[in-house]
Amino acid sequence: MSNKVLAKGLAGALAASVALVPLMASAGDLVIESWRNDDIDIWNEKIIPAFNKAHPDIKVSFKPTPPTEYNASVNAKLAGGTAGDLITCRPFDASLELYKQGNLAALDDLKGMDNFSDVAKSAWQTDDGAVTFCLPMASVIHGFIYNKEAFKEVGVEVPKTREEFYAALDKIKEEGSYIPMAMGTADQWEAATMGFQNIGPNYWDGEAGRKALIDGSAKFTDAAYVDTFKELASWKNYLPDGYEAISYPDAQNLFSLGRAAVYPAGSWDISLFNNQADFEFGAFPPPAAAGANTCYISDHTDIALGLNADSKNAAEAKLFLEWMTGSEFAELYSNALPGFFSLSNHKVEVTDPVANEFVSWRQKCESTIRNSYQILSRGTPNLENDLWNLSAQVINGTLTPEEAAGAAEAGLAKWYAPHQ
Template sequence: MKKVADEYAQTHPGFSLNLITTPDRPSYIQKYETLAAANKLPELFDTDATPFAQQLAKQGKMVDAEKLLKDLGVYDSYRTNALNYQRFDDGSLYMVPFQFELEYFWYNKALFQQAGVSVPKSLDDIPAMCTALRKAGITPVALDGQDQWPLERYVSYQPFRDAGPDFVQKLKKGDAKFSDATGQKTVNWISQLGGAGCFQDGFSSQGYSDAQNLFTSGKAAMYNIGTWELPSLATDKLNPAVRNDVDYFTLPATPSSATAANEYVATSGIGMAVNSKTFDPLVSDFLKFALAKYPSEYAATGALSPTTNVQTTIPANATPLYKKAIDQAKDLGSKLAMPWDTQLDPTTNSRLQQELVLLAQGNVKPAEFTSTMDSTIAQNAPKFFK
């Protein structure tokens, strides 16, 4: 986007795009919420389609992105799933997507073979797979526990396969509970993953690069991450010792699953919102220019564009796995496994992330986790979902 903005500035003297950065996502969210409370949001700002963002939209602080994209004549070029990921519960669209990512389970074929395990046919197969890998002296799963959202992905998987995307929509409002059959399935599964030693020792204090290095060095058998990591996983940058052993599989599904095998986590990332208070002809003109230019610039970097009118450039140093992962987007179902950190109210989400670590470590029992989380949702959901 900086490159596009610099190009726009060449024909618009005095224009500049000033990017405000923060050290990490939690710091950004704190700054974003503080600026929103003070009514000092910048002209453009990043946000997920969270309950907090929906409140801003209801307060009239954000431009209707669907109308904006249609007015600019670019709406029809966007992937339906990319737009749907950014929508609020009522179907309204207030964020513009700037990326499109598919999330896979990357695995090391040689380590699987060494432990005598195969790609799991269902999520229920994974704890036993972890046990076998541990017995072979192999760390089963590399996990970034420090940032918390990667573990939160896991708690969303069983409900998505068991009941579909509606479960979290009901759960976050208190209309479904962790004590329900579907909720208990995921609570017990997370406990089983922890009990089977699926995640590396000390995972809760290890970060993003730790997890990535554990997998790319051939010390962990599996790594759940998105296509934004293709440059690290499917090019000649990957350690030659493991390069030919890396492959991926999608979220396991069975014939009885409520969602199809080609439906899993596909995100369009953190969207861009437009401040309605400062929206003027200059901002509109810049966005018209930027949204026409950006997709081709982005696709040229080897990434999946949120639009369908450009083709991803496969890097010259890519392995065959790179194109395979990109082409997977052509066979994607319509139901999305939404990351729960974008769905739950802030207080519930923070508590869930904390409790999941304790559950996976065996520090709390499933019954205790269930009681804590159902109580937390009951106390906090009404403040955001009325």
């Protein structure tokens, strides 16, 4: 009896779950897969209507998944053939793996692809750079955000060189009413991302140094990397008391409450500070050594859009991608999300003053991306995870800069042939 009841119940549950599987979009309707669920209003109210002005007959829907579930869910959907037509691409290996498995189409012949620089495209290319499989959308830029009122009160100028930067921090510390720099090492990633990758490109000459690490002609034990760690180690003098247990939101709050003078930033922090800080703030790029000819900034490629290789609406999807290469999309996107900057070569008017300051560095400095992202984080131990741990330990003072550099190199040498 009960078995029969159970069987009936199971059958019923199965039928119900089948009925609940969402119906696939009809032909001609484009579906965009994305992890940016924060941006759904921007897509529905600004970007898609703007596209429909040019192409009123193509219906587009933006279907985001929460960021933590996105990779797993989009992989499963692609494998099962139920994924949308346009796939938002994570940078480097996650998307490269999708291309290798034949889930993403090559986009080299897409009209307008030449609006993007090689650095912009590097995150979504095969290792040899022969095929590009996603259309670059936006990057985030690192630098320092500072409290203008605090600078005025203490009487320091915006630093132009590394020496001026640390002189300013010393002066703020001596004066005593502000924490010189708001950051902690509890979450580890800020130490690597806002620390090491922020100030480092000035030491390793941006792209040249990053490529030298990949081909093995440079090593982490070289002076450039040890010096980066040395500068990082000096930060502990300027961080708040107990910085070892200060998390990312703690640091953001310390700055937006006006208790700190300088905040090592990613450009995505701008919108939070716009909402929460009631003082004026500005930004400056990581200062290079006095007398350096070029400055380098981390202009990290973060998000792109690719074409599902099995899409039934490939022609329409390509029209959408082509439209995205234009200046209209670049302007819309950069202004709707201050701190996310279009990767195209179009001259974009950014209205937010701080975001505009960040993007203006592209004219005077050379752009590079985080050096652990391409190829070098493929093995075990994972270089990116290593850099988080090592950078945090250097600031905590539990490792010397030399030891940290040696550990990063040793980790890489374990699996990466050019470093063996």
